[in-house]
Amino acid sequence: MIASAERRRLAGQGLTLAGLLLLACLASLLWGAGDVGAERALAVLAGHGDEEARFVVGTLRGSRTLVGLAVGMALGVAGALLQAVSRNPLAEPGLLGVSAGAAFAVAIALLLGTSAATLRVGVAQLGALLGCLCVLGVARFRGLGNDPVRLVLAGAAFTGLLSALTTLLLLFDQRAADEIRFWVVGSLSGRRLEDLLAVLPSLAVAAAITLVIARPLAALALGERLAAGLGHHPGRVRLLVILVVALLVGGATAIAGPIAFVGLVVPFAARALAGPDIRRSLWLCLLLGPLMVIIADVISRRLVAPSELPLGVLTALCGAPVLIAVVRRRRLPML
Amino acid sequence: MLFSLRKTSPLMGACLATVLALATGSAQARTLDTAHGEVEVDGQPSRVVTLYEGALDAALAAGVTPLAAVATRGGQGVAGYLSDRVPDIAMVGTSRELNLEAIAAQNPDLILASPYLSDEQYALVSQLAPTVVPESEGFTPNGWKNEARLYGEALGHAEEVEEAIEAVETRAADLAERLDSQGTTTSLVRWMPQGPLVMSTELFSTGLLEATGFDVTDADLVKEGRPHSDPLSLENLGEVDTDLLFMATLNEDGREALDAARQSPAFSRLEVAKRDQVIPVDGQLWTSASGPLAAQAVLDDIETALSSDER
Numbered sequence: 001m002i003a004s005a006e007r008r009r010l011a012g013q014g015l016t017l018a019g020l021l022l023l024a025c026l027a028s029l030l031w032g033a034g035d036v037g038a039e040r041a042l043a044v045l046a047g048h049g050d051e052e053a054r055f056v057v058g059t060l061r062g063s064r065t066l067v068g069l070a071v072g073m074a075l076g077v078a079g080a081l082l083q084a085v086s087r088n089p090l091a092e093p094g095l096l097g098v099s100a101g102a103a104f105a106v107a108i109a110l111l112l113g114t115s116a117a118t119l120r121v122g123v124a125q126l127g128a129l130l131g132c133l134c135v136l137g138v139a140r141f142r143g144l145g146n147d148p149v150r151l152v153l154a155g156a157a158f159t160g161l162l163s164a165l166t167t168l169l170l171l172f173d174q175r176a177a178d179e180i181r182f183w184v185v186g187s188l189s190g191r192r193l194e195d196l197l198a199v200l201p202s203l204a205v206a207a208a209i210t211l212v213i214a215r216p217l218a219a220l221a222l223g224e225r226l227a228a229g230l231g232h233h234p235g236r237v238r239l240l241v242i243l244v245v246a247l248l249v250g251g252a253t254a255i256a257g258p259i260a261f262v263g264l265v266v267p268f269a270a271r272a273l274a275g276p277d278i279r280r281s282l283w284l285c286l287l288l289g290p291l292m293v294i295i296a297d298v299i300s301r302r303l304v305a306p307s308e309l310p311l312g313v314l315t316a317l318c319g320a321p322v323l324i325a326v327v328r329r330r331r332l333p334m335l
Numbered sequence: 336m337l338f339s340l341r342k343t344s345p346l347m348g349a350c351l352a353t354v355l356a357l358a359t360g361s362a363q364a365r366t367l368d369t370a371h372g373e374v375e376v377d378g379q380p381s382r383v384v385t386l387y388e389g390a391l392d393a394a395l396a397a398g399v400t401p402l403a404a405v406a407t408r409g410g411q412g413v414a415g416y417l418s419d420r421v422p423d424i425a426m427v428g429t430s431r432e433l434n435l436e437a438i439a440a441q442n443p444d445l446i447l448a449s450p451y452l453s454d455e456q457y458a459l460v461s462q463l464a465p466t467v468v469p470e471s472e473g474f475t476p477n478g479w480k481n482e483a484r485l486y487g488e489a490l491g492h493a494e495e496v497e498e499a500i501e502a503v504e505t506r507a508a509d510l511a512e513r514l515d516s517q518g519t520t521t522s523l524v525r526w527m528p529q530g531p532l533v534m535s536t537e538l539f540s541t542g543l544l545e546a547t548g549f550d551v552t553d554a555d556l557v558k559e560g561r562p563h564s565d566p567l568s569l570e571n572l573g574e575v576d577t578d579l580l581f582m583a584t585l586n587e588d589g590r591e592a593l594d595a596a597r598q599s600p601a602f603s604r605l606e607v608a609k610r611d612q613v614i615p616v617d618g619q620l621w622t623s624a625s626g627p628l629a630a631q632a633v634l635d636d637i638e639t640a641l642s643s644d645e646r
Contacts, residue, residue: 034570056570059600182527182566189529190569190599306556306574307565308530 010280013273017287024294028065029057031298033305064188067196068294071188071252071259072266074203076289077210077282078248079263080270084217084278085241086152089271092264096155096242098249099258100162101131103184107166110180111173121198121254128250134158136242151242186257186312188297199251206247210282213240218278259312261319262292268322367489370450370468371457379491380445384438386460387430387449388414392626393483394447395420396499397492402441403427408623416620416632439463447486450478465489473560474535476542479625499627504546506634511548514641520550520577525618526584526596530566533557533575534583539625543633544581552577562622569601579640580607583618590615614640 029045030038036056043049044057078093094100105127138154170177216232227234252259270284293311296318300309367374383401385391391404391413403425407414413421425441428434430449433456438446443464448457450471460466467489472478480500487496511517523541524531534541535557544551554574556564567574584592593615596602607613616636620629 032570033568036570052573055600055604060569182529187529189566190527190601192598192600301568301570304565306568306571308568310529 010274010283014283014287017284017291021287021291021294024291024298025065025069027298028068028294029061031302032056032061033301033308063193063196064191064297065294066193067188067191067255068297069290070196070200070203071256072262072290072293073286074206074248074252074289075259075262075293076266076270076285077206078245078252079289080267080278080282080285081210081217081241081248082245082263083267084221085238087221088152089268090264091152092261093245093249094159094258094260094263096151096245096249097131097135097158097162098128098246099131099253100159100166101134102128102250102253103180103258104131104162104166104169106183107169107180111169121195124254125199125202125250128253129246131158131162132242132246132250136239182310183257184312185310186253186259186315187300187308187310188256188293189308189311191255195255199254202247203251206244206251209240209244213237213244214279214282217241221276221278257312259293260316261323262289262315265319265322266292365488365491367467367485368470369466369485370470371461371466374465374467374489376445376465376467376489376491380489382442382444382464383447383490384427384441384443384445384464385447386427386433386438386452387447388623389479389482389625389629390447390449390486391417391421392624392628393486393496394490396483396627397487397490397495399490399492400424401447402443403438405430405433407619410619414619414624414629415617416624416629420628433460435459435463445489447489450482474537474562476537476539476545479539479630483626496627503543503627503630503634506631507543507546510634510638511546514547514638516548516641518550519548519579520552521579521581522552522554522575522577523581523583523616523621524575525563525622526582526592526602527566530569530572531575531582533564533567534622535562538562538622539629540621540633543630544637547634547637549579569599572601572605576605576607578607578612580605580613581621581640582613582615583621584615 030041034056036053040049040053041057041061044053049057075093079091082093082096083089083091102124105123108127109123135151135155135158138158166180170180216227216237219227219230219232220234220237224234227237249263266285266288267281269288270281274280274284292315296314297311300311300314303309303314364375364377367376380399383394383399384403385394385401386405388405388407391401394401395417400421401424404413404421404427406412406426406429408430412418412426413424425437427437427441430451438460446460446464446466448460448466448468450469452460452466452468457466457468467485469482469485472481483496483500484493487493521544523534523538523544525534533553533556536542536545536551536553537557541551541553552575553564556567556574558564582593582596593613596613597608602608614636620632620636624632
């Protein structure tokens with residue numbers, strides 16, 4: 001009885017969020033930094049409208065909305081998984097060395113002569129995975145089984161090291177510095193659907209693994225011994241989660257650049273709505289992540305039109321106060 | 336002579352006075368009006384260090400080869416258009432980060448610095464040798480001329496610099512007549528994947544475009560006193576859909592940068608892109624350099640661009 005009431009409440013939340021997300025996507029198609037306003041955009045959606053508006057809505061806003069959906073989902077889920085596995089509500093996907101690894105790879109690629117415009121997303125994703133593997137190596141597989149804190153600390157240290165190396169590389173080459181300074185803040189603008197298609201396979205793999213490990217992960221929250229007693233392998237589950245997070249964040253970073261705080265704030269909100277069970281909060285993250293990213297993106301287009309504010313700046317500006325408020329208001333929940 | 340003296344700036348007047356003084360043979364000690372007050376220079380300095388691309392350019396135009404210079408923006412050495420003239424020049428840092436020890440090691444007798452040299456750096460550098468810093472005029476298309484004149488005067492070669500500047504003005508006017516560029520709208524942009532930076536109309540290179548008859552626009556996007564706009568939203572790319580679009584690149588290969596821009600559907604649907612009227616130009620020269628030689632190089636680019644394609 002209680003379970004079914006709980007389920008109904010969750011379904012209600014899910015439907016509400018899905019509705020909000022739909023509205024956000026609509027807003028993302030209707031408003032931008034350009035002349036094509038809501039009226040002309042609506043005409044396009046209704047099947048007519050002028051050529052200019054069709055291009056702006058269909059090609060520019062349409063693709064960035066799709067990219068925003070994918071990036072938001074990936075970051076939200078990655079954040080929830082990482083916080084669950086490290087049992088630390090302040091863990092952020094960036095801590096795994098993923099963003100720093102991606103930025104480092106991009107910096108090397110720029111130094112070797114590619115320009116930010118022709119950069120294949122593969123470079124960033126490879127960097128993200130390598131960065132993550134290095135963090136795992138530093139933390140050592142053996143340590144993973146019993147001490148997630150060690151992983152986060154290793155990740156933080158490694159992130160610092162990679163950022164320093166990136167800065168060093170850029171000091172030698174100002175052209176690369178010029179190009180990368182627009183990449184490192186993260187943005188959805190100018191991203192093509194081909195870029196999205198290039199990372200979809202890795203996102204799909206990550207989604208499939210997530211479905212398999214959600215249940216053991218929830219058991220892990222009950223404690224190491226209990227999870228083992230239920231027939232799960234805590235060490236193996238952790239490793240898989242790390243891999244999934246690297247795939248998700250690597251993919252998101254490869255398309256949009258590093259976007260701060262989404263992976264941190266979204267799981268917080270999801271837990272506040274659905275409680276600590278990862279199997280429930282994950283579904284909400286899937287909706288909340290893109291909701292946050294797309295709303296932030298729409299705002300970023302309107303604030304300084306005819307230019308645009310980089311999305312990463314806006315999410316950081318919105319995310320940081322939320323984080324500070326949450327941390328100050330009450331004792332951090334243990335996961 | 337008197338008439339022109341009255342009409343031009345005091346700086347120019349001072350220059351002309353120097354030229355006159357040179358002609359009468361008493362050129363030895365002179366007092367220069369710099370941003371940091373009056374600076375005494377004697378004779379024709381031979382151990383010159385330039386801490387500014389515009390100063391290196393002016394010195395070379397004056398016939399003086401400096402011992403050392405700063406690296407161009409985004410490069411290891413001097414800008415490409417000058418590298419053949421000064422193959423062995425020593426590097427003393429970048430304009431943002433000067434290597435004081437390297438400057439001192441050159442044992443300079445004259446230092447030519449940028450109008451943007453900070454007071455702190457001036458205090459240090461000016462202990463090594465008399466340091467000439469032009470008064471900053473902000474971003475003005477013709478500011479380089481007064482800068483070059485001051486450097487020329489400091490070097491004791493005011494006449495050569497004046498001639499070089501006149502040559503630029505004459506050639507620009509000649510091009511304006513020959514190229515049929517009147518009323519042709521143009522913009523200078525730097526391409527970024529998320530949108531171009533539109534360069535100010537008050538820059539050295541956009542000023543030269545103006546001087547050759549173009550109607551240069553920044554689509555009102557550049558704020559007062561800034562060298563370029565924020566990245567323009569791709570939705571508003573139509574703002575720079577001019578008759579002719581100059582695209583500054585920091586890569587050596589401008590063609591490659593143009594191909595990169597063409598990958599963006601928002602760019603390739605511009606009329607100017609369809610007509611193939613986008614001209615890639617060297618960003619080191621067009622957005623960082625200044626001076627009489629740079630001006631000639633920019634005019635070369637403009638001439639090539641307009642005569643290669645029959646418009």
